[in-house]
Each structure stands twice: as structure tokens, then as C-alpha cells.
Amino acid sequence: MLCLCNYVELIIRDFYLYDGYSILHCVCPRDACKAPILLNYKRNKQQDFEFKNIFIIDCSKIKSMYGNEEIISEISGKFVEIYNQAYQAELSGLDLICGAGYRKAFEYLIKDYASKDRSDDAEKINNMSVSSIIEKYMNDPQLKEMAKRAIWLGNDETHVVRKWEEKDLKNLRELIDITVVSIKRSEKIKSYNQVMPNKK
Numbered sequence: 499m500l501c502l503c504n505y506v507e508l509i510i511r512d513f514y515l516y517d518g519y520s521i522l523h524c525v526c527p528r529d530a531c532k533a534p535i536l537l538n539y540k541r542n543k544q545q546d547f548e549f550k551n552i553f554i555i556d557c558s559k560i561k562s563m564y565g566n567e568e569i570i571s572e573i574s575g576k577f578v579e580i581y582n583q584a585y586q587a588e589l590s591g592l593d594l595i596c597g598a599g600y601r602k603a604f605e606y607l608i609k610d611y612a613s614k615d616r617s618d619d620a621e622k623i624n625n626m627s628v629s630s631i632i633e634k635y636m637n638d639p640q641l642k643e644m645a646k647r648a649i650w651l652g653n654d655e656t657h658v659v660r661k662w663e664e665k666d667l668k669n670l671r672e673l674i675d676i677t678v679v680s681i682k683r684s685e686k687i688k689s690y691n692q693v694m695p696n697k698k
Contacts, residue, residue, distance in 0.1 A: 573611050
């Protein structure tokens, strides 16, 4: 059994049975975490227990998904903050609302990234639609295509009618992650080109 914040074996402290439900009271064994966690199972028709939800008792102890990555945190601290709140909501079984949080987080990332080297255009960028920013300011073709698709799925999480019914939250998180990795790669390339210019 894994702790979702650190991918280690959880310590089971107690076990409860209630009206067809089984609840395991666990704790992360790492000293830096010690997050108390409830795992919720429900008995099915075959009398087996199916996993249903994870409830994080103290979300403040959950490790940030991108908070330990300096490049992303410097570009958009709001993205990191909102993304992790959405992630904690998803872990707690709030799958109907966390998608909107991922969508909001991603908008902060795109707008902050576009404004990073264009401080004079920051106000203009903040008033543009995310799709327009992606088209106008993202030069990397692969980054642009992945960011566009993340917005498509993010929009589905905020609308009544879905355009991409076969895609889900996992796909949205994957596209956001691909975009984050692409931004980190681009920033590292830019940094090395600056500190190690071509020899004359």
C-alpha cells in the first residue's frame, strides 16, 4: 500500500467496519511527512472490498507536485499552489470539481510563462484568452500542441457538454505534465545558451 505523496508503504494504524464500508486509518512512515490518511473501501456484490476514496486528514503535509521544482515555482507560484489544491481534491474523491482547479492552474502557468520575458506585455497577456496566448507566444511547436490539448480537456471540465468524452482527468494531468516538462527543458536550454555562449 502506497502513500500518494511519497510512494512508500503506509503504516496501518487501525481498521473500521461500518455499514458495508471498510476504513483503514494509515499514516505515512516518513518523518518529514507523517500525514494521516484514511482509505475507504466498499463491499461489492461478490463480497469483496473495492477501493473507493482516499481522504487526506492534513493536506498541508502532502508533498507539492511541482513545488520542489525551482524553475516552475519561479515562473508561476500560483500554478503550483492551485494545481496542488486540485490534486488534493482529487485524492479526496472530489473528482467533479478538481478538473476546474487544474484548468485554472494551467491558465496561470501559461499566462505567467508568456509574461516572463515580456514584462511590458504582462497586462495585455493577462487579458487575452489562453488559446490566443498559446498561438501567439509559444514558439516551440510541440509545446504549443500539448498546451492546446490541455486547454481543450480543461475546458471540458468546466462545461456541461464535453467535446472529448473519451478523455478524463488522468489525460488532463498528463498533458499538463508534458507542458511543464517542455517549459523546463526550454528554460534550461535558454539558460545554458546564456551562460555558455558560442566561442568566437
